[in-house]
Amino acid sequence: MAEFFNEYIFGNGPWSWLGYVVAALIACILVIHVVAVGAMGFIWLERKVAGRIQDRLGPTRVGGKFGWLQTLADGIKLIAKEDFTPDVADRFLFKIAPYVAFAASFSAFIALPFADGVVANHVNTAVFFVLAVLGLEVFGVILAGYGSGSKWSLFGAMREAAQVVSYEVPLGMCVVVPVFLCGTMNLTTIGNMQEGFITNWLVFNDPFTFVIAMVYFTCATASVNRAPFDLAEAESELVAGFHTEYSGLRWSLFFMAEYGSMFLVSGLAVILFFGGSNGPIPVGDWLANLLGGVKEGSIGANLPSLGAITVGVIGVANFILKGVIGVIVMIWIRWTFPRLRIDQVMSMCLKYCVPIAAFGFIGAVGWEVLDLPTPNNLDEKSRYEYHEKWSHEYLETQQQTKPAANDRHARQAVPTEAIITTVAVSQNAVEVNGGKQ
Amino acid sequence: MSATNIDDPRIVEFDVRTDEMLINMGPQHPSTHGVLRLALRTDGEIVADLEPHIGYLHRCAEKIGENLTARQFVPYTDRMDYLAAMNMNLGWSLTIEKLLDHDVPEKGRHLRVLIGEMNRVASHLVAMGTYGLDLGAFSPFLYAFREREKILDLFEKACGARLTYSYIAPGGATADLPGGWTAECSEFINQFKKIIPEFHTLLTTNAIFIARTAGIGVLSPRMAIDYGCTGPVLRGSGVYHDLRFHGEERYTELYDGYEFDVICMDSETGKYPDSHQGVYKDGLSYPEVPSDAILGDCWHRFYVRMLEVVQSVRLIEQSIAKYDACSGSHGEPIKLTQKLPLGEAYLETEAPRGQMGFYVVSDGQSNPWRVRARSSCFSNLYVTAPLCRGVLLADVPAVVGSLDVVMGEIDR
Amino acid sequence: MSEIALVTQLKDKFGDGIVTVQLDAIDAWVEVTAPALLGVCEFLRDVEDYHFDMCNCITAIDYLHTDPKKAEKVDWAPHMELVYHLSSVATKLTLVIKVKIPRWKDEATQQLPEIPSVASVWTTAIWHEREVYDLSGVNFIGHPELKRILCPDDWEGHPLRKDYEMPLEYHGMRGR
């Protein structure tokens, strides 16, 4: 995209860096929009589903019969609302808190692959990166709680901090199972390895992973502060928890961050357990080859072929479909269950989630080591074949560029082939069975 | 802190110095029912001490009562417990009739039972809905209010008002029920019977609801009586006391010929009376008491109210049959400026929230010399102080919600 | 009538503490002198076959006619009457205790009349007595925390007294 700008607008002269800046801006706007519009959609979805659960219609007046413009109307109202800062508040922290929460919740989308090649930036350790960034969202809430200066928001912030930090432990343990099943932390690879028939999904790999998927979903609901675990903004006790003093745009940022991370967490669940982009609409190699395979890269050197594009579009549709189902389950839980007390949330985490996650983890490992039968064909798949199969970048990795001769740093960097071969060689030395890395 | 002196040896090792926080929950707080302020002294999340402050809704109805005649005071009784206004009118009318020694015809008696019990069902539905809200469950509130709307529509047909009716006046009722009203009412009751099990699945047997209410705010029978708690709060602690059975002769004769049960768990068998006779789904028994619920905790108080709704439904069915059977006047209300005889009268009735007492002292004029309203929630509220000591902050709304207090009645 | 038995028990236990007994009124009541009140209440709560363990309501009635014409027609002198409605959960009985006290301890310095508090007998009496103190102006000796409960803490005067006038203004709000 940057070359495009340089060729036609800025020319390759001194101004060429401007092309890259514009390309970078477009990329950021795209990511934010994909997620912001998604969050707005989910707010509307929540009000409609909540309405259905409570035997009423939900918004119907704004924008047509189904009221789908309701969130836009809310947004405009929130922007128009006065945004004051309480005088007792710590002005700087009060103002920056929503942006920290917003940034943390949205930056995790960089590494989240919507389909095989459709990802903002290939992060090899994507799972770990998403979990790390998810943990940052608690800062926004803590600073908001402390910044607003009122005792109620301080209570909310402390509860939130205690809850999210303690729920990261079982969350981490649940995420490790799909990672070791597929042998890699690269989300795209994990998604691609579950291609084929529905039984290839990791959730059906063995009973322990099934339990782990359920525990993951519970801990995910807790770590994004939803439903029975929404202690931080418990209306009936803490007035409105940490965002009591916020109003207008700042409050809507918190709202957006919550819905953004809700979709993020259910998206992660979809990729890790429910087959990423190989969902209900069938997609796979045969479709890509049918429409002109990716091997010879027919149209333009670096533009993916028609096959790759259709596979990408269907993959994104599958992913979003399953993500939305995950979000609907969260909404459904929220509108049926009362709220848990803070010590019950803590004991639930330490007495139930962590032991079950540990038990499931040991079970899943045992299942792998003993090589018990699994419905999916994960065994014959080597993870290296499933790196970014359909993306332009896949072509690049095929011819791994040799490091420049004079690059001293590259000397330690071992070329990829060396790793594959040595791993195979060292396997028999270390007797890692099954030959599956 | 001026209270500590440094040379005291015990204080020296004391290093973890946590300061206590004084927080005001209220007067404008989403979960205090109306304008109630709870001054909480908390140590972290644990409530060290709690003091309820009331009086924000005080309008001195008792002083106004001294300048109005008996019938003119009826609208003021509506606004005491505005969620059960019919029962308030009933209490005031019975007290005045006791003073005048005036009897109401048979049809008026059955009309009063019918309307009183309908209002009890509506009031308990509000209690159930808002208690769900206090604990964070939003949906039960809407289901409860959907049923309550139907009852309010029926009341609107009877007396024109939806909340403060002034319908039952000393001497009888301001107007008789319109034609076809009882048919509509029995049709509502039939479809309501099928919905009661729904409320139980929504809240009573919900695992998180039980975790939040069982074993919280345990009120022992001795303490309940000593604090003057009455109604579902008293029966929730296992005290077998219901004014419709054990009240004054003039009040219990209202319920002559009706059979229903006092909802109270007899401590031996640990079971509630489940004489549902087809009110509950065919043959299905009530959800039984969960294992970790202690007699006298929030769960029991909530459960007592839910079972009282079933008993009220039985009462309504019987009163419809009896009301249709008898004819004649429904009891014309007394003259507007009726002179009250010298003397005084005190009578307590079983309102949905507890025993609501009215005390009238008259010196022969039409305006009473002194009017006193004994509010049930007034004493029930004072129990929150000992119950909430040592409890977590999130349980305070659970305890206050289970006592089901209405500020209009407390502040008068 | 069981009440007669109770009254005879009371009479021989407290002697002149019991002033008059009115059993045929709509609600039977027993008048007691102020000093004997606490003893009578504790006795009534602890006696087995009556066991009045619930104090339903405490009321203060102000007997005073402001305009002189009516004052002569009436036989009683201005005084204050405290009425205790008791009931028993165990034996389902009810009883009314009355106490007559002067309207002021001494008129000049507007000192409130005093009566021993029954808070130590029934805990619910704490709030009932606070309300009587707040609205009718009766000082209860031995009450743990005698403060106003319904009116604001800095309110002057006691509304339920017959000779009470609404203050002209309160915190800048016009009273009359």
Add this chain to the structure above:
Amino acid sequence: MELMAVSWAYWHQFFFIIFAGSAIGFGCGVLISQNIVRMAFYLVLSLGSTAGLFFLAGAEFVGAMQLMIYVGGTMVLLIFGVMLTAQKDFVNMKTHTHDWILATVVGGSLLMVLLFVAFGSEDWRSPQDPTDAHIVDTKAATPLGLALTGVRVDKLDDLNDPLNQGKSGYLMPFIIISVHLLVVLIGAAYMARTKKLSHATGLRSSRARLSVFKMEEEDEVLEEETYVVLRKDKQATNPLDTNDDNADNLDEA
């Protein structure tokens, strides 16, 4: 679809300056700022930008590790502690002049040693031609995993080296450290348990007398005791009165 081409020569340089600048800038911010909570927030930002530096250097795993452990874990607890204590008079910490002098002397000397070593070592010098400094997309996590389980990544070629027989992994020290950490955590938790129950009976907070654990098995006897406590309280003046002078006679309650 590769959204952002990374082939512009100076891109790497551009981001490096941003991250390094913010790391150092917020580090100094921590020194200069008076308000404790602001200090903590600046520390978070500075650690966050070092994570950015790791990502720049292609070490995604270590970058995510830094984000999760330092910023997501330690800093949350630090801010937790700061928030709890930064009430009333503990919020602003004035550093006096003699502290500054002492700090600059000690800090400065350490900094000098660090800089000397940093510029001295030959491998750390930045590449001559800035254009070929680009993110090497190595599979960063795999070598780490192999090293952990005993495959010496740097000596892969000579197979018969005893270290390569799978006995040289870092697994054993890793486990020892984690057990050690567990013991330390349990010790800390035990030491910080609520001391006010044991002996500080005189103070107001002790009248709560109910910690969260004890509340779980609340039984009938306890309820009686609260009832008795209430009766005894009636003599003491109302504990909720805000003026402090009556706090003294609370001691006998």
